Amino acid sequence: MSKNELTVQLLCLFRQYGYEGATLSKISEVTGLGKASLYHHFPGGKEDMATAVLEYLEQGLERHILQSLRSKGSAISRFTQMCDRVSQFYEGGQQSCLFAVLLMGAHDRFQEKIQQCLNQWLTAIAEVLIEEGIQPQLAQQRAEDAILQIQGALILARGLGNPTAFQRVITRLPVELTHLPPGS
Amino acid sequence: MSKNELTVQLLCLFRQYGYEGATLSKISEVTGLGKASLYHHFPGGKEDMATAVLEYLEQGLERHILQSLRSKGSAISRFTQMCDRVSQFYEGGQQSCLFAVLLMGAHDRFQEKIQQCLNQWLTAIAEVLIEEGIQPQLAQQRAEDAILQIQGALILARGLGNPTAFQRVITRLPVELTHLPPGS
DNA sequence: GTCTATAAAAAGATAGAC
DNA sequence: GTCTATCTTTTTATAGAC
Numbered sequence: 001m002s003k004n005e006l007t008v009q010l011l012c013l014f015r016q017y018g019y020e021g022a023t024l025s026k027i028s029e030v031t032g033l034g035k036a037s038l039y040h041h042f043p044g045g046k047e048d049m050a051t052a053v054l055e056y057l058e059q060g061l062e063r064h065i066l067q068s069l070r071s072k073g074s075a076i077s078r079f080t081q082m083c084d085r086v087s088q089f090y091e092g093g094q095q096s097c098l099f100a101v102l103l104m105g106a107h108d109r110f111q112e113k114i115q116q117c118l119n120q121w122l123t124a125i126a127e128v129l130i131e132e133g134i135q136p137q138l139a140q141q142r143a144e145d146a147i148l149q150i151q152g153a154l155i156l157a158r159g160l161g162n163p164t165a166f167q168r169v170i171t172r173l174p175v176e177l178t179h180l181p182p183g184s
Numbered sequence: 185m186s187k188n189e190l191t192v193q194l195l196c197l198f199r200q201y202g203y204e205g206a207t208l209s210k211i212s213e214v215t216g217l218g219k220a221s222l223y224h225h226f227p228g229g230k231e232d233m234a235t236a237v238l239e240y241l242e243q244g245l246e247r248h249i250l251q252s253l254r255s256k257g258s259a260i261s262r263f264t265q266m267c268d269r270v271s272q273f274y275e276g277g278q279q280s281c282l283f284a285v286l287l288m289g290a291h292d293r294f295q296e297k298i299q300q301c302l303n304q305w306l307t308a309i310a311e312v313l314i315e316e317g318i319q320p321q322l323a324q325q326r327a328e329d330a331i332l333q334i335q336g337a338l339i340l341a342r343g344l345g346n347p348t349a350f351q352r353v354i355t356r357l358p359v360e361l362t363h364l365p366p367g368s
Numbered sequence: 369g370t371c372t373a374t375a376a377a378a379a380g381a382t383a384g385a386c
Numbered sequence: 387g388t389c390t391a392t393c394t395t396t397t398t399a400t401a402g403a404c
Contacts, residue, residue, distance in 0.1 A: 020204030021290025023397060036400075037370050045398065096288060103342045104280060104288040106205025111345070118343045144340060144349045145333075152336025156328060158287045159302045161295070165328045207379060220382075221388050229380065 006031060006041060007056045010049050015096045019050060019105040047109065050102065054113050057098060061117055064089070069124040075132045079174035082125075086150060086170065093157040093166025100151055121147060129177065138181060146173055190215060190225060191240045194233050199280045203234060203289040231293065234286065238297050241282060245301055248273070253308040259316050263358035266309075270334060270354065277341040277350025284335060305331060313361065322365060330357055 009031050013022045024046065028035050042048035068081040090097065099117065102110045122143045129139035150173075153166040193215050197206040208230065212219050226232035252265040274281065283301065286294045306327045313323035334357075337350040 017290040018202065018204060018288050020202060024399085025397070033369095034371055035398080036372085036402095039399070040369060097339075099343060100284070100339050101288045103339065104202050104285045106201040111343070114343050115345060118340070141349075141352065144352075148336035148340045148349055148353070149329075149333060150336065151339040152332035152334065155281075155284050155287065155335040155339070156302070156332045159283060159295070159298050161299060165325075165332055168325065168328075169332070208381085209379070217387095218389055219380080220390085223381070224387060 001031070001033075003041065004056075006033075007052055011053045011056065011098060014050060014053060015098055015101055018101055019046070019107060022046070047107075050107075050110060051113075053098065054102075054110060054117075058113070058117055060089075061121060065121065066124045069128055075128050076174050076178045078128055079125075079177050083170045083173050087167070090150075090154060090166070093154060093163025093170075095154075096158060097151060097154055100154065118147065125177070132178065134181065142177055146177055149173065185215070185217075187225065188240075190217075191236055195237045195240065195282060198234060198237060199282055199285055202285055203230070203291060206230070231291075234291075234294060235297075237282065238286075238294060238301075242297070242301055242304075244273075245305060249305065250308045253312055259312050260358050260362045262312055263309075263361050267354045267357050271351070274334075274338060274350070277338060277347025277354075279338075280342060281335060281338055284338065302331065309361070316362065318365065326361055330361055333357065 010022075010027065013027055013030060016022075017026065024035050024038065027038060027046075027049075031038070033041075038049075039045065042052065044051075064085045065082055068085055069078050071078055071081065073081075087093075089095075099114045103114060122140065125143035125146055126136070126139040129142055130136055134142070149169045150166075153169040157163040157166045194206075194211065197211055197214060200206075201210065208219050208222065211222060211230075211233075215222070217225075222233075223229065226236065228235075248269045249266055252269055253262050255262055255265065257265075271277075273279075283298045287298060306324065309327035309330055310320070310323040313326055314320055318326070333353045334350075337353040341347040341350045
């Protein structure tokens with residue numbers, strides 16, 4: 001198994017069980033690797049694993065999400081592309097966000113990297129809006145609103161056992177983001 | 185220490201460290217009670233504790249949030265009252281939602297109660313909107329949007345280490361909820 | 369790079385005195 | 387109702403063979 005496949009499995013485990021809830025025994029069971037093998041790949045144990053998954057996620061954010069936002073088309077088509085990728089990544093609202101999962105845990109060590117990722121995402125969205133002539137401050141707020149709606153919709157989907165609200169949010173976001181502000 | 189004070193401390197611990205992250209040792213340390221004493225109050229251990237906290241939360245939801253929504257005033261003043269209480273409960277965006285925390289954990293046992301609480305909250309919001317003449321289906325969607333924005337704003341606040349977005353959401357929600365739909 | 373075996377530490381849980 | 391002491395189980399981590 002490649003390091004990359006292993007990282008994807010770890011992502012899946014952390015999303016499902018949380019950081020503390022994903023025990024080495026469970027990780028060993030799911031991956032089919034013995035604990036000693038896991039420590040061979042990740043000498044620092046679980047913390048190493050979570051760090052690796054976060055780096056994997058940062059790359060995916062850059063390669064799939066941010067790149068959509070910097071592509072050629074109109075603002076609305078770029079946001080639509082972003083939303084498509086986001087929906088795919090969260091499996092239509094049936095998967096959690098690892099950022100949220102790790103933020104809810106007992107460890108502070110991941111907050112910095114998560115903050116960095118969120119800020120990259122926010123900035124990329126805001127830049128599209130600024131290109132559209134929206135004031136920087138408003139652009140930043142709309143970007144925050146977009147991400148916050150995605151995150152909240154994932155929570156609600158999980159809590160209700162029903163991803164409908166997530167799909168509604170994803171569908172309307174491109175239009176909502178690009179609507180001109182009242183009075184402009 | 186009364187059972188109620190103890191429950192509040194447990195709520196605080198679970199919000200801060202998550203379910204798995206709030207160990208008995210830490211609970212013992214913070215509450216000042218030995219482990220055996222904790223088992224005296226909660227024979228079922230941590231699961232009992234989380235259940236007690238969820239029940240405490242359900243009562244608080246009923247007594248503070250839902251009652252606001254069923255009070256005398258206009259729709260907008262009722263939503264404003266709800267938002268005031270919500271903001272207070274989450275300390276202006278600096279505290280997590282226990283529902284989200286527990287949903288991110290490894291235990292499935294709390295999902296049912298959480299779903300019940302969310303549905304009560306959703307219904308109470310939707311009922312205010314229906315009274316205002318908004319179509320039931322739209323009312324339900326707006327209620328979902330409100331809760332989802334609150335939840336997402338709490339995540340973003342924690343991720344960015346900055347509760348600004350939460351406060352913005354809380355401030356605009358009363359107006360956003362009561363705005364008439366286009367074409368009505 | 370993976371395994372078996374084992375150790376060390378922590379977490380969950382209980383007995384019994386006061 | 388709380389404590390000390392103890393126990394069991396689980397989790398994390400490592401040594402050393404292949």
